Structure formats: structure tokens, C-alpha cells
Amino acid sequence: MDLDGGNRRVFNRLGGSSAAAPDSSKNQKVCYHWRAGKCSRFPCPFLHRELPHPSGPAAATANGSGAPKRFADDSGFSGPALRRGPNFNNNHNNSWGRMGANKVVRKTEKVCNYWVQGNCNYGDKCRFLHSWSLGECFTLLNHLDGHQKVVTGIALPAGMDKLYTGSKDETVRAWDTNTGLCMGVINLGGEVGCMISEGPWLFVGIPNVVKAWNTQTNQELSLSGPVGQVYTMVVGNDLLFAGTQDGTILAWKFNAVTNNFEPAASLKGHTLAVVSLVVGANRLYSGSMDHSIKAWSLETLQCLQTLTEHTNVVMSLLCWEQFLLSCSLDQTIKVWVATESGNLEVTYSHKEEHGLLNLRGMPDSESKPVLMCSCNDNSVRLYDLPSFSEKGKIFAKQEIRAIEVGPGGLFFTGDGTGFRVWKWAEAVPKP
Template sequence: MDLDGSNRSVFNRLGGPSAAPTDSSKHQKVCYHWRAGKCTRFPCPFLHRELPHPSGPAASAANGSGHPKRFADDSGFSGPAPRRGPNFNNNHNKSWGRMGANKVVRKTEKVCNYWVQGNCNYGDKCRFLHSWSLGEGFTMLNHLDGHQKVVTGIALPAGMDKLYTGSKDETVRAWDTNSGQCMGVINLGGEVGCMISEGPWLFVGIPNVVKAWNTQTNQELSLSGPVGQVYTMVVGNDLLFAGTQDGTILAWKFNAITNSFEPAASLKGHTLAVVSLVVGANRLYSGSMDHSIKLWSLETLQCLQTLTEHTNVVMSLLCWEQFLLSCSLDQTIKVWMATENGLLEVTYTHNDEHGLLNLRGMHDSESKPVLLCACNDNSVKLYDLPSFSERGKTFAKQEIRTIEVGPGGLFFTGDGTGFRVWKWAEPIAKP
């Protein structure tokens, strides 16, 4: 892997919002004139935001060894990276869509465009947000730039102290996770459509090929076969799957004797590009621009069911416990559950006002499951599961096309200006 060295800013420079003023002297009611954009009272006796800040930090319980859980096999989630699948035959009920108490609900706040440009004259009196996030319990550590176009992939190979990002600017960048410095740039000659890691291997999808690097031995391979852009990849049952622009899902198997990946299968059925893949419950699930989701047996590689409830591109898929979650440009997240005959049906639909691009799952500092959902309004919404109570938002200047979860409560969001590093707050020890 040939890298051209360069330097960037560090991870551990804090970049979170400043502490908010107290609401103890204000009525717990939102100012009508502020909502209309014409409040002239200063100080105003009413709130100039939709909800008061929570009074005091939330208590949190210890988690096993005392460290936050990583988004891994025992987390209950199964995302685009290879994870142990949930049991879809367990008809366990969840209270989907029920709002929890004292939660942050949908907000009307918007990042101030003048603040972004560094010239807002209203300061604390501005009715728009002067922060890259909204909500409690997490903070932005830093924003790392260097890519010239949108970041489409983030990967953290096992056992490495490096994070890799891929972009439509046709490069992959390697970052030192301790210092945040960019350690080098790989020029690929094609737009990066996706990126995943499995063990020491880093897989990068570009037009007409999948690039594979062993980050421990520096071995480089090119897996041919894709027609057009490779939009999504996942590993399951010792196979690497890639969803391509022509609607085909290609599979390769690693041959330890030859130390190479050999073609294993070609799954056909989608009529347009395959843009999302996930593995769970011994199944491969694929989402496509043809608005459908297909279920494939990992043993026979035969299509078992086609789901057609979405009305636009199925952008992302995620498994959580015994459920399949899908998001689409049709502005919905659908929750699927297996019936007695083993077929999936929609058990809940969450409606949004924006098209939805990406789903990831993790646990907060109290080990509660949280859904991260990128929207095409340049934001990521954080939801409690299964209630879909909104915990908060993160914002960016441009569309966020990729989210990745790391160890120690870290998560990463990539957009057209680089990627941001976020972290859940450490649990507060009980007295």
C-alpha cells in the first residue's frame, strides 16, 4: 500500500459546544414571538428554544469492565460490517415508536448559516443553532479534513492504530487514531463507492473492481468481476459480497493456500444497482435502487423473499436483535419482523421529513441501544430504540454519506468536507 505522507489536526482537540445558560430564571414556555422570528425583548422571560435543557446529568450504570460496549457481535446490532446475526424466528415484541419520558423530541433548530461562515452578529441572541450538534450525552472531538469530495467510506481494521477513509475524490487516506494525523494518501484512479474491513483486510469498492489490502502484510489484490461502481460490501459465511451498479451481487471466497480471493457466486435478481447489504440470521439482505429488499440464504445463495414496501431507493439496512431495519429516500425507516412462516413483514414504519441515507447502531454510555440515521438535510439523527425518541442531531455543511462506529463510545460521520469524530460521554460514577 503506497502512501504519500501529509499531516492533519489531532483527534483529541475538543470541539464541543459551550455550556448553555441556565433556565432556572425563565418560564418553561417557548416564546411565541421568538418562534415567529421577531422577539425584541431582552432579557425575554420565555424560552428561545423548543425545550429546556435537562436539569443535571443523567445517572448511568457501570458496563461490565467499566468501558462502553463496542459495536460488535454481542451488541445486538448487525451492520454492514460482518456481525453475528440475530434470530428472526423469535417473535419477541417491542414497543416500537412509543415516546419515552424526558426525551429530546423532533426539533426545529437549524444551524446558523452566518455562524458557519464566522460572521453572525447576533451571538447568544441568535435564534439559530451555533453548534454542530444538538442533544445531551455526546460531543464532537474534532473535524478532520483533507478529502476534496464527499467521504463515502470509513473503516477501522482490527488490531490497527489507523483509521481509513475513502472518497469520491478517488483517494483513500490513512489516519493515526492516536494523533489524528493523516499518515498518507492512496490514489486509486476511481471514485470510492464503499469501504469495509474484516480482520486485517481492507476492502475498497471502485468502478469495475474491488481493491483488497492486507494491512498487516501490505499485500494488495484486485478482485475483478464487478460491472460499474461497487456501492456496498459485507462479509458473511466466509464470503465477501459486493453490490454493483448493474444490480448483481458478487461473492468471493478467500483461499488460504493461494492467499487470494476466488470468485464464488453471482447473485442476480435486482433490476437496478444494489446499494446496501447486511448479514444476519444466516441471511444476506440486499437493498436496491429498484426500491426492493431481497433475502438470500447464506447456505444456498438462493433468493428466499422480495420485499417491496419501500417506494424509493433502499439506501441502508441494519439488523438489531430479531429485527431488520431499512431506510429509504422515501423518507421512512421500516422495521421488519419474521412471521410464523418465516417471512418478513413490516411491524413499524417511522416517517421522516427528509430522505434517509444511512443507518448504524451502537450503545450510549449507559449501554442503551441508539440508532444513528443520516438524512439528506446534512444531519444525523440519534434515536433511542425501540421507542424512536429523538436523542439529538449532528450537523454538517454538506450531505453525510457514511457513518462508522468505533470502540470506546466513538462514532464517525463523513461528509463533503471531511469527517467528524464524536464520542459518548463517560458514565458518571454513582456515589
């Protein structure tokens, strides 16, 4: 099947450059009209950019060493542990949402229905968007379709030139990353609830079972034990964890002697389905339809704390630096940090107009941390961290249930029409 832009090479490497030093010749105040997107003064006596964090350049690094902040992937933290360190202070907390009112929006945030159908007569004068995104910092490379229902998982196994997508249409598709062609379809006989990769292994969660494929040897395994749909999976401390419909978190450990995954533990405590998992700071965090988040010790697999500040389903979890981020259908993103006692507390809560479905993080082309959060209004919001300044938006015809980060500044969004390949724009050097 030759898909849209079939011969386009999607895995292009991306470079970046650091931001220039602040212009000391101007009034050190950000232009109010520029923030609103309508400054007409030239030259303007105020800054047309945001001021750096008061703590200086070290605030933009993971540990003050000059290295850019990084996000943890599903395998764990990339930064310090989730606890107050010797350099922790309230100023760091207060930086959350400090510039949240800064918007990149320039026109009506609605995609033109006539443009989608190919017959809008207004062209550039149309007050609605003729684009699937809003923002100049990233571009759409390709749209690959083929699934009949919403894409619920995207995975890129290590060392492979293939990308895999799973869908509620009960199939997994393999895509050639060089040509964009669909290389094969696997019919599973059940809706794909989630999909992840770890090393050469591809794990797919469907009702009552986890399917495992070794993409190098083609070995196929079925991990039994789940009751109902498998909604989420994560790997940590050499264990594969799966959150299931009955509220249980199951764990398997790979046995090199038998070349199989063997049951290792069953974590119980949630009263409804577990729909989100993440590992960080030697802990497993789980989000559930029962509105709670639980923190588990990876060493003892015992529950350490239950967080109940959300008022609806906790759809996604993300570890960034010493913080845990959670999003919910209650329309909030909460930022958690550990107290002196080790317990987590909310240090910032960001409000959206719609319920939130998924969180992913990655650095942009200037190595600055960006949070991507999909909402149930068929969009993805992109925010700078920790300010929550709006960086852009992505739109779709249906809910975007899957977001995955790729190499070289690539990222992927999956909805009911297939999945799209995006790339951060090259950073423009400043004079």
C-alpha cells in the same frame, strides 16, 4: 498535513454507569411540559424522565440476562435469529415508536450561517445554532479535512492505529488516530463507492473492481468481476459480498493456498443497482435502487424472500436483536420481524421529513441502544431504541454519506468537507 486539532488524541476510552432506579415518591406519570422542554414547576409533581418499558428491566437487555442490547456490525447479528422465539409477543412490537414524540430540540434546528463564517454578532442570543450538533449526550472531538468530495467510506482495520477514509474524489486517505495527521493518500482512478475492513483487510469498492489491501503485510489485490460502480460490501460466512451497479451481488472466498480471493458466486435477482447489504441470522439482506429488499440464504445463496414495501431506493440496512431495520429515500425507516412461517413483515414504520441515506447503531455511554440515521438534508438523527425518542442531531454543510462506529464510545461521520470524530459524553451518576 497538520489538520484541525492535529495533536489531539482521538481514541479515548469511555466508561458508563447504569441508570438509577425509578423515583417511587413521585406521580408515575411523565410531565407533559418537561417533554416539550418548558416545565417551570419546581418541584414538579410529575416525572422529568421517561418511564421504563412495561416489561421491566429485562426489556433493556438482549435476552433477559442483564447484558445490554448490542448492535450487529456488518459481519452479522449479535442477538437472536430473525424469527419469533418462544418469548415473542405483540407487546414487544408495540414498544416501537412508543415515545417517539419526545424531543430534545430546544431551539431552531438550523446552523447559523454567520457563525459558520465566524462573524455572528448575536452570540448566545442568536436564534440559530452555533454548533454542529444538538443534544448533550455526545461531543465533537475533531474535524479532519483533506478530501475534495464527499466521504463515502470510513474503516478501522483490526489492530491498527490508523483510520481510513474513501471519497468520491477517487482517493483513500490514511489517518493516524493518535495525532489526527494524514499519513498518506492513495489515488485509485475511480470514485470510492464503499469501504469496509475485516480483520487486517481493507476493501475498497470502485467502478468495475474491488481493491483489497492487507494492512499488516501490505499485500494488494484487485478483485475483478463487478460491472459498474461497487456501492456496498459485507463479509459473512467467510465470503466477501459486493453489490454492484448492474444489480448483481458478487461473492469471493479467500484461498489460503494461493493467498488470493477467488470468485465464489454471483447472485442475481435485483433489476437495478444493489446499494446496501447486511448479514444476520445466517442470511444476507440486500437493498436496491429497484425499491426492494431480498433475503438470501448464506448456506445455499438462494433468494428466500423479496420485500417490496418501500417505494424508493433502499439505501441502508441494519440488524438489531431479532429485527431488520431498513431506510429509504421514501423518507421511512421500516422495522421488520419474522412471522411463524419465517417470512419478514413490517412491525413498525418511522416517518422522516427527508429521504434517508444511512443507518448505524451503537450503545451510548449508559449502554442503551441508539440508532443513527443520516438524512439528505445534511443531518444525522439520533434515536433511542425501540422508542424512537429523539436523542440529538448532527449537522453538516453537505450530505453525511458515511457513519462508522469506533472503540471507546467514538463514532465518525463523513460528509463533503471531510469527517468528524464524536464521542459519547460520560454518564453522570445519579444520586
